Amino acid sequence: xxxxxxxxxxxxxxxxxxxxxxxxxxxxxxxxxxxxxxxxxxxxxxxxxxxxxxxxxxxxxxxxxxxxxxxxxxxxxxxxxxxxxxxxxxxxxxxxxxxxxxxxxxxxxxxxxxxxxxxxxxxxxxxxxxxxxxxxxxxxxxxxxxxxxxxxxxxxxxxxxxxxxxxxxxxxxxxxxxxxxxxxxxxxxxxxxxxxxxxxxxxxxxxxxxxxxxxxxxxxxxxxxxxxxxxxxxxxxxxxxxxxxxxxxxxxxxxxxxxxxxxxxxxxxxxxxxxxxxxxxxxxxxxxxxxxxxxxxxxxxxxxxxxxxxxxxxxxxxxxxxxxxxxxxxxxxxxxxxxxxxxxxxxxxxxxxxxxxxxxxxxxxxxxxxxxxxxxxxxxxxxxxxxxxxxxxxxxxxxxx
Numbered sequence: 202x203x204x205x206x207x208x209x210x211x212x213x214x215x216x217x218x219x220x221x222x223x224x225x226x227x228x229x230x231x232x233x234x235x236x237x238x239x240x241x242x243x244x245x246x247x248x249x250x251x252x253x254x255x256x257x258x259x260x261x262x263x264x265x266x267x268x269x270x271x272x273x274x275x276x277x278x279x280x281x282x283x284x285x286x287x288x289x290x291x292x293x294x295x296x297x298x299x300x301x302x303x304x305x306x307x308x309x310x311x312x313x314x315x316x317x318x319x320x321x322x323x324x325x326x327x328x329x330x331x332x333x334x335x336x337x338x339x340x341x342x343x344x345x346x347x348x349x350x351x352x353x354x355x356x357x358x359x360x361x362x363x364x365x366x367x368x369x370x371x372x373x374x375x376x377x378x379x380x381x382x383x384x385x386x387x388x389x390x391x392x393x394x395x396x397x398x399x400x401x402x403x404x405x406x407x408x409x410x411x412x413x414x415x416x417x418x419x420x421x422x423x424x425x426x427x428x429x430x431x432x433x434x435x436x437x438x439x440x441x442x443x444x445x446x447x448x449x450x451x452x453x454x455x456x457x458x459x460x461x462x463x464x465x466x467x468x469x470x471x472x473x474x475x476x477x478x479x480x481x482x483x484x485x486x487x488x489x490x491x492x493x494x495x496x497x498x499x500x501x502x503x504x505x506x507x508x509x510x511x512x513x514x515x516x517x518x519x520x521x522x523x524x525x526x527x528x529x530x531x532x533x534x535x536x537x538x539x540x541x542x543x544x545x546x547x548x549x550x551x552x553x554x555x556x557x558x559x560x561x562x563x564x565x566x567x568x569x570x571x572x573x574x575x576x577x578x579x580x581x582x583x584x585x586x587x588x589x590x591x592x593x594x595x596x597x598x599x600x601x602x
Contacts, residue, residue: 208547209528209540211598214591215270217555221584222267224560224577229260230279233305235286236260240578243559251580252303252310254291257283258324259585265331266592280335284343287325296370297350299325315369319355320448322347323385330392344393348402351386360433361412377439378429379449380417383409384457387464394471407468414461414480421506424453424487425461437506444503444512447581452503452511455492456519458484459526463593466529470600478533485526489542492519497569498549513568518586520550521562525590525597532601562587 206213228246231237238256239248261283268276290310291299301321302314326347333340354371355363357378365382366375387409394402418425420435427449428439444451462481469477491508492501500519502512524546531539553570554562556577561584565573578584 205548205551208524208544208551209594209598211595214595218267218270218588218591221561221588222263224556225263225584230282231305232307233286233310234282234289236279236283238578238580238583239576242556242563242575242577244577247576250304250306252286252290252305253580254299254301254318254321255324255581256583257287257291258321258328259581259583261287261328262324262331262585263583263588265328265335266588268335269331270592277335280332280337283328284332284337284340287328288343291325293369297346298367298369298371317354317367317369317371319351319363319365319382320379320385322351322355323382323389326351326389327385327392330389330396333396341397344397348390348393361408362417362433363409376431377449378431378433380413380425380427380429381448381457383413384461384464387413391464391467391471403468403471406464407472410461410465410468410477414465414484415476421453423483425458425484427451427454427457445514450503450512452505453488454503454519455488455500456502456516456522458488459519459523463522463526463529466526466533469533481526481530482534485523485530485539489523494568499553499566499570500546501568514573515554515566515568515570517550517554517562517564517582520546520554521586521590524550525593528594529597532597 224244228244229236235252235257237246237249238251238253239246241247261280264276264279264283268280290303293300293315298317299321300312301316301318304311304313326344329340329343329347333344354367357364362383363386364374365377365379367373387406390402390406413425417433426435428436430436440446440449440451462484465477465481491504494501499515500523501510502514502516502519505511524543527539527543527546531543553566556563561577563572564577564582567573
């Protein structure tokens with residue numbers, strides 16, 4: 202029997218991050234600046250033209266963190282290239298918004314979808330925050346500009362949460378409301394606080410965390426539903442016929458519960474409050490047993506309001522966010538059951554989701570852990586979740602030692 206690595210060791214986590222970076226290394230740089238965003242299993246590119254805001258920003262996060270961890274000047278150059286691409290192509294000067302989807306051919310660029318998504322803007326703030334920490338000094342102004350844009354158009358003061366979507370010129374707002382954009386806004390604002398020390402960023406992150414994980418969760422028996430109406434009432438029907446929607450899936454998402462729990466603990470690190478830890482524990486505990494596949498291992502993607510599994514596939518990011526949360530819970534509470542979950546999830550991921558031939562993680566597996574596609578990293582993936590989760594564990598190990 203093969204001995205598994207020590208998943209909780211600094212050396213393992215750093216080595217794993219480096220192995221993922223190595224997967225992207227040969228083909229990530231694009232002639233246009235920024236990054237290629239569509240990779241096959243072997244790292245080859247299957248679409249050179251498509252640029253999605255989520256990938257454009259997540260790659261900046263990846264290389265900013267890598268530069269800070271390892272000091273390789275290639276990573277700093279990529280941060281700078283990624284920021285320049287964001288400013289030159291995604292940023293729309295006439296509105297201040299950021300285009301969702303681009304078609305890039307060399308230096309020529311066409312906006313395919315100019316919709317303004319709060320979800321996308323959250324990642325803009327996240328990438329500026331990490332770019333600032335990596336030494337891109339002008340990014341501090343960009344953080345404040347992006348936050349002002351978010352406040353001006355997306356903030357819904359009546360409900361204390363962000364709206365989700367506007368058209369290109371911000372003249373029309375969708376009635377859809379979602380927790381996902383608010384979760385990533387919380388993540389981004391924690392990062393903005395860490396980068397700038399500006400207290401209002403952390404205060405806003407705390408408010409979002411309370412309003413989603415407490416107030417809104419009370420409307421769904423203590424669990425976090427994904428979709429809401431214009432007045433922030435639970436919309437049980439939204440995307441029920443499209444449960445695998447990339448950004449707005451139907452059903453309770455175990456990965457979003459554990460991701461929120463992780464964010465609560467990160468806020469607690471800077472502003473200790475007992476409810477943050479208690480809620481983090483209850484969110485993790487509420488979904489982990491329901492969503493764990495006792496026969497084949499791994500966490501399922503989604504479950505219905507009656508707790509039946511509604512999507513039995515295994516997604517990479519669900520495993521990654523969940524092991525990061527488990528580690529932080531273990532360190533914060535001292536309870537061994539969370540370390541058991543940490544190793545259990547990692548053992549599964551190492552056995553099935555990590556591609557030991559070419560590197561990085563498979564995006565999605567079947568319930569029985571079979572590969573479902575030959576694309577390793579299409580738009581949106583970038584392994585931001587997997588490397589980010591490793592950094593999260595490293596940060597937690599350092600903070601609690």
